[in-house]
Amino acid sequence: MKFDRRSFLAAAATSLAAPAAFAQSAAPKEKFTVILDWFVNPDHAPLFAARYSGAFDRAGLDVVLVPPTDPDLPPRLLAAGKADAALSYQTQLYLLVDQGLPLRRTGTLIDKPLNTLTALGRSGITKLADLKGRKIGYSVAGVEEALIGTMLRHAGLGLSDVTLVNVNFELVTALMSNEVDAVIGTYRTYEDIQLAQAGLRPVIFLPEDYGVPPSDELILLSNTSGLANPALPKFLAALKQGANYLAQHPDEMLARFLKDNPNLNDKLDIASWKALPGSFAQDPAHLDAARYTTYRDFMVREKLIKTSLPLEDYAVQIKV
Template sequence: MNLVRRASAAALAVLILAAGACDSGGDAEPESAQPDKVTYLTAVGAFGRESYAWVAKEKGFFAAAGIEVDIRPGSGTTENLALLASGRAQFSANDLSAVMIVLGNGKYRQDVRAVAAIQQRTLNSVTALSGSGVNTPRDLSGRTVGGVRGGAPWLLFPAYAKLAGLDPRTVTWVGVEAAQMPKLLATGQVDGVGQFVVARPAVEKAAGGRAAVVLPYSDVLTDLYGNALIASTKVLREDPDLVRRFAGALIDGLLYAIEHPDETGQILRRYVPTADPVTAAAEVDLMEPYVRANGVVGAFDGARVARAVAILRGTGIITGDLPTADLVAFDYVTGQVR
């Protein structure tokens, strides 16, 4: 068949298909919409406390919301916010207090907003080991603490120390990779690590069962939230519905995770082969009361956010004004008792 005949045959086929569509009454199925593609950064690494994002992916919550998510291990507050501001990611999880510090001191204020509370109470702590002589905040004087540079425990430590009666200048912080912190603590290369309270199982496993001593920042820093879902202001402006869908799906994953910690550990292992599912499950189990504090999941309280800013300003860790509207977009998650 020559090219003319091929073209004629193709045209005839189009006419036949069109006629068939008319004969069927126009009931042909529309093409399914393509999912929105986004990049999400965990707060730090791929630990059990970050596993709810993979749960949301595995259980189909993101897919049901019409979203395809590339989940990448984050590197702490300052690095994550820089990636959001540059457009290389659209969403991240980060400690809200650390975000307050960065924005309150003038960086990324036009670039990011918090849209959902992942934990209703701060998880930050300094963690040591039993027998090290560190049992209270003041015992950290003259000691060395390892932490992720730009991470929440390091950024927030001066405020914690001042309220706990410790001069923060007497403590030396050194930068370490998040995955190396338990090992460095277990081998005595640091006296403590800036860590989330739910990391206790990983610390004790690395230390061969030796008990961890956890100094929670929440003992003196009241009203502080834990991690929050952070969105770039670009995606907030251009597609607010995407933000609502993403936040809802992530919170569904969060709730499923804390209600099924053992399954969550296995899901994390599926996506992150180096993860220990037992340790991950233990972290998720410890996180449950922080997620559901007062029965509220996901939502922020504006008055409480303002009090948290005032606390940090009072310690001098935030030097400028920080209106809550420059920090949180309150209209994307409705508070629910679940």
């Protein structure tokens, strides 16, 4: 069994062609390109449901989903004008804007935090205080270090009490091989399920239970130059229809998804699909302003961004 997300990229790159029934249409459609955050996986279910239910067709859109060759690329490709939208994370949004990239959050795919700090049962770790003197693996410098530090403070510890190890997205491999004692960046709907299915008894700590403000896990970014693109509200409206159809017909949508992505027809991805309902935004255009300003203030306190910009410099609500 393969345990790391990166290993799926090559296979996923060939899985995105629209089914023939959707590729053919009597009327020309407007192309709308979305760069995914990672390889195709159940997190993207509303996008596929919007395709399968005909919502994109009814909106007159030819939506092209593109998996990146590197998960760091989507926002930068969007900033360079290579797509109409890209998927990313609220936790990264502030860093991107702070770096001067012309990006705004214009939609939300998953409006619940999925991130976890995870250890294995065999480690003897049962509470955060048990991490003292241990190694913690991470993938994204800056934000994840701040998350670990915030969580540790709630247990009376600090970053000096642990050793941080950059495992470069190989979170599960590093954990299983005992390279580290815990990792941050696993998803409660994916890697934590992998570990449980392997009989490794994951011990899961939720950042929002230890002082980290909740955030939208997966968001839609647009280039500032594309905020007035008339296809954007059409896309968001169709995505809402897809999310609603998915909620009503999860098994039908799963069958279509697995037919188009046979490389994902396995116990893990099916379990992940079934764990995700309730996490998808039912109104992707809706902006929770308080959530975005609260997380901005957290980023400022942690000295991850230099300036506390107004909300509209990070996120906007598109009228649909």
